[in-house]
Amino acid sequence: MVEILGHHHISMLTKDAKLNKDFYVNKLGLRMYLKSVNQDDPSMYHLFYGDEVGTPGTSLTFFEIKPMGQTYKGTNSISRIGLLVPNEESLSYWKSRFEELGVDHDVIGIYNGMMALHFRDHEGLEMVLLPNDDRKVPKAWQNNRYTDVPKEHQIMGMGPVEFKIEDVSEMKNFLENDLNFELVDSESELLYSIDLDGLYSDIVLKEEKGKRERPGKGSVHHLALSVADEDELNKVKELLDEKEVVHSGIVDRDFFKSLYYRHSHILIEFATEGPGLPYNDVEQLGQQLDLPGFLEPRRAEIEGNLDPI
Structure with a gap:
């Protein structure tokens, strides 16, 4: 059985890196701890936001694609991202x-039986703030000293991630039998978790018929689930090989190693917790363009093709 530790990160598409940074740093109070490029296409930015040092489970990442058009929402997609805040008082603060x-938001309401504040970023990405209260979170999560959001109300990390799927039966089977997720609630939506004492690994399945989503700005590209190390990642590979399904194989992303697999039209990445970012000075994180080793010889060319942000 593969051991999933929780969410690792989630990656989205944006049309404008500058506006994206303004929203997630200046409005949501996250830290841009890494400024890099898409390793498969270094002509585009890959921006990473999270806690002070980008701890797994706190990271929202964005690929900048300037010609990107509008998202046409639909099924077979990752449709909403939950973000955890300390308590219900934090919802009022937000x-x-x-x-x-001027952030587009709803009144404080209910999501999966919890008090919740739904909101959307400047490109229509659907998110919801949820109070963590006394529930468990990964010990490594940190506050962010580099924001004007008070410590007692800061966004802590990722919570429930919502999938819309035409037929949820195969995804249910994958989560339960292959990844060891437990069914928490089946009243209205299917809520799965690897830790019944926390929200940091939750996946919500909604069955929805209709047209498939056509991705654009503000859409989700993939969800990454966290595994401990390369040995555990190899277990994922062996599992998928046994199923004789198509996957990426293990890919070295420099900061971690990954494997990508598309299930029910949704792209899922499995990513190792380490080695993480090599840094000596926390204050300097995100200030310079970080490149993986194999792209470093092309630094001048790559930087010349990117607009400063």
Whole structure:
């Protein structure tokens, strides 16, 4: 059985890196801890936001694709991202902040039986803030000293991630029998977790018929699930090989190793917790363009093709 530790990161598409940075740093109070490029196409930025040092489970990442058009929402997609805040008082803080900063949001309501504040970024990406209260979170998660959001209300990390799928039966089987997720609730949607004491690994399955989503700006590219190390990643590879399904094989991303697999039209990445970012000075994270070793010889060319942000 593959051992999943929780969410690792989630990756989206944006049309404008500058506006993207403004929203996630200046409005949501996250740290841009890594500024890099798409390793498969270094002509585009890959921006990473999260806690102070980009701990797995806190990271929202974005690929900048300037010609990107509008998202046409539909099924077979990752449709909503949950973000955890400390408590219900934090929801009131964020509602006031959103009103002040002009962020599109709803009134405080309910999501999966919890108090919740739904909101959207400047490109229509659907998100929801949820109070973590006394539930468990990974010990490595940190606060961010580099924001004006008070420590007691900062976004902590990723919570439930919502999938819309035409037929959820195969995804249910994959989560339960291959990845050891447990069914938490089946009242309205199917809520799965690897840790019933926390929200940091939750996946929500919604069965929805209709047209498939056509991705564009503000759509989700993939969800990455966290595994401990390369040995555990090899277990994922062996599992998928036994099923005789197509996958990427193990890919070295420099900061971690990954394997990609598309299930029910949704791209899932499995990523190792380490080695993580090599850094000596926390204050300098995200200030310079970080490149993986194999792209370093092309630094001048790559930087010349990117607009400064």
